[in-house]
Amino acid sequence: MLQANYYPESIVHRDEFVREIASILAPALKCDRPSNLFIYGKTGTGKTLLTRHVTESMQEIAKKNNVPLRVIYLNCKLKRIADTEYRLIAQLTREFGRIIPPTGLPTDQVYSIFYNVLDSDERIVLLILDEIDQLARRGGDNILYNLTRINSELKNAQLAIIGISNDLVFVDHLDARVKSSLSEEEILFPPYNALQIQGILRERVKYSFKEGALKPGVIEKCAAYAAREHGDARRAIELLRVSGELAERKGCQFVEIKHIDEAEDKIDKDRLNDITLNQPRQFQVVLFSILQLATKRPQIITGEIYSIYEDTCKKIKLRPLTQRRVSDIVNELDMLGIIQSRVVSKGRYGRSRNILLAIPKTSIPQMKEILVTTLGLA
């Protein structure tokens, strides 16, 4: 019950935003095109949740009143679904019941199929693009440009876009035209504070824990922990869930504060192991090289990594990648939060990236172990 994809009935501490979103989108219920809406805020602040909540209830009302309203939700980060221009349009077209192959067609052809289905009936379409920043990053902004302009080509249907992003500066990098039309309306979601997170947790606890299963202070501690991490409610919920599982597995009657610490530890470890196991081979080799170096000294630079990396490749008979690519891989490991890197100039001695391991020392041996076995290093 306490899972990330579970959408609660009631929404706590966000009434004003519900109202705001609803009022912006309201014209859709009268068959008018609402303004495009752009919502941004950090992860776990309820952006997606609220948007879906509002649009879902709108859909119900529309159904009752026979308004031809269609809401489409797409997460642009989903690999192989909607993360490129072609796939996005293809997926949209599929939403209208057409079958579009995953590859093989020219993009403009898919566009025109999409125009046709979309325009085949009179209707209002609300397109929710979650993590829209990913889309713009990978595909450039002409996808968004095309989408925002689409209305002028439609005769019957009308399309409004709701963009959701957790990158706060994302809009600034957009083309000015796209920017202005995409954010006709803007809403900023602030992070929750500890008190609000407590409220959210209490609400959820009602459904997923037995009465009195939590020792006093547990919720407070969870909330405090999450608030420290920029008010991410999702994290708080996950923490509570894992604590519950741990307590249960140990046969404890109550969830206690110590379970939270254990849970925190477990979540981190699981995440790390998961990443290490599921990365492509080349990533694993790079990571292994970093680990090798990191045990010797705290600060590492790109050049050192590359030479160790080359040696390792030789050992396991893997064709080494170029330095250029390894540099990118290091960058991606940074994104994943395994390392922390910073570009520094060391004057006469060049310019490089200073790399620090961002994982607890205690889990290094375990990670190494995993890598050694999966890579087949003797």
Next chain:
DNA sequence: AGGTATTCACATGAAACTATTCTCTGAGTTAGG
């Protein structure tokens, strides 16, 4: 001493390439009328 100019060791960007998966098209083939 103070001021420029160099220089290192990569970073960062853009374009082009490779291999894979998939569609569409049209020529050639086959089977039935």
Next chain:
DNA sequence: TAACTCAGAGAATAGTTTCATGTGAATACCTGT
């Protein structure tokens, strides 16, 4: 002649390589005092 088969052309994509250009400050190299 209609239906079928199958090779070839063309797309999209992920993951790279190639080529080109950028960069910040510790040093080297002046210059005039």
